[in-house]
Amino acid sequence: MTRQKKLSQNFYSRNVITVAKELLGKTIVRKYGSSILSGMIVEVEAYDGSVDRAAHTFNGKTKRNEVMFEQGGLLYVYFTYGVHFCCNVVTGKAGLGNAVLIRAVEPLEGIDIMAKNRFNKTDLTESEKINLANGPGKICRAFNIDRRHNGVNLTGSEIFLLYNKKIPKSDIAVTTRIGIKKSVDLPWRFYIKNNKFISKK
């Protein structure tokens, strides 16, 4: 795992759609006390506040979305439905209001800890293993990510991403996004074809 190189500032400073597609196959790592939690990103969605009515940043800066207006490479964590946290990778230059929502992860390391965080037990059934982090709220629960992590710099050592696989274009599925009511036709959801840890077909 530590063989892979950490993604640097340059990776995040690019266009949100480009970064979204390239995030597929990368590893998200969270230092968790003396342990490591990690997983491969298998599904994402892009949000671009300049044209996208579904983006939190479409109507300008507020207390809630200020991190999303910062430079690329920060983590934007928000709370929704009174229940769940979701985490996003901020992209582009400061002021843009662009970010990529991480929607599903295939667990790699620290699976017992994730199992504890999600189900408060360790011996999971096959279906529970697949359900560990196959949705934005589930990821944050499994990785124990919450409002404390809003604004964390991903080039730091607490939460970061590693190069892993580069997913070829032919293996990336493109669809409309899930769970939104505005700008519903933008084809900005991307996932790895035939991966079983996708949130939804």
Place this chain on the structure above:
DNA sequence: ATCAAGATTACCT
């Protein structure tokens, strides 16, 4: 002050 909506999930029938 009040209020509606929300990048979801789990559990029900």
Place this chain on the structure above:
DNA sequence: GGTAATCTTGATA
């Protein structure tokens, strides 16, 4: 497939 859970924020008065 339907819906309750649960609370923060941002808009409007």
